[in-house]
Amino acid sequence: MKPPPLEHVAPASVEEAVALLGEAGDEAKVLAGGQSLMPLLAFRLARPGLLVDLNRLGTELGGVRREDGGGLRVGALARQREVERAGLLGVLGEALGMVGHPAIRNRGTVVGSVCHADPAAEMCALAIALDGSLELRSVRGTREVAVDDLLTGPFTTTVEPDELAVALRLRPPEGWRWRVLEVARRAGDFALAGVVAGLDATGERGRVAVFGAGPRTYRVEGAAAGLVDRAVDAAAPVGDLHGGAAYRRHLVGVVARRALAQLGAAAA
């Protein structure tokens, strides 16, 4: 289907974008790469009166760079392909390679994926695994919120309608190693279940962030032994024609165990 009637503005500055969102409130939607929003419009699942298009803000919102202290800052208009190719963080590139297809990643943004909050999104899991936070700007001011605190349910977050996410910060704890694994029916499909797993330098403490197996991505953390069971216990998958709930729950255990074993966890 075709998108419903709408207005479109492509502001020339972040300030203007934020002002537009402030005026329009929940009448407006931010348009980044459009790789999720455009399908929603085509299905008429979203009917915003106004699209506030970020695509002219490449200078202000583009780019990915290292920050002091070992973190990474991904601008709201940094395309997934560009971030994948920048090669600044191995696990980020690997996870992006699992997002859709090259032509989708040519437009789609990392920040847009986090804002979209698909429970099966690799980027949401990666963000909560790596202590990610979004920098949110509105006419009311700026706040920085942990992605783990923002995700409330399927496709829902506590980002307010007048807020613009300007960047995602990732702060992987020092010395940890990471692995992303998923099971999908075909290359590029959303995962039936997947994990971003991490292990500290001693191999004794770890984290598992799970996607595709519940109303939102979630994370378990602690002693490496027992982590797999905790990840499975917290799973609340919904079955669909691609895989039943029990199968998806089973897959959480399989990919979590495999990822931790590949990282060298003894008791996984």
Added chain:
Amino acid sequence: MREVRLSVNGRSVAAAVEPRTTLADFVRERALLTGTHLGCEHGVCGACTVLLDGVAVRSCLLLAVQAEGSEVTTVEALAAGGELHPLQDALHRHHGLQCGFCTAGILMSLAELWPRRGEVTREEIMDCLGGHLCRCTGYVGIVRAVEDAFGLGAAGAAG
């Protein structure tokens, strides 16, 4: 209505369109180039893939107003001189198409990689083909054509 001007295959096209008009519909109905096909209209099938300033994108997921001032390249540009592009020629020789519905999109995704032939890996090319649905061929002919055109050697060989 909004006046949109962009370049399609080197030709300037201007038209007044509703902001909700997709680039795919602009190309088909305003530039009158119907080689760009619309299958799913939500990004999954790949049939509508075109180059936007040299980068492969789904034209069903882009608004025409967003392409204002850009250069759009469609399948019609490939055999511009009347001679088949090496990618088209390879698909033809290896039976890489039957109905042809998916072909334009596949060609445009591959066209993004074509300037880097010689250095693109087999994995990268297969990843790119993975973004396209073909209901007819079973993909074998397409893969053979791509191996031939990109000089990858037969399936199973290193590369």
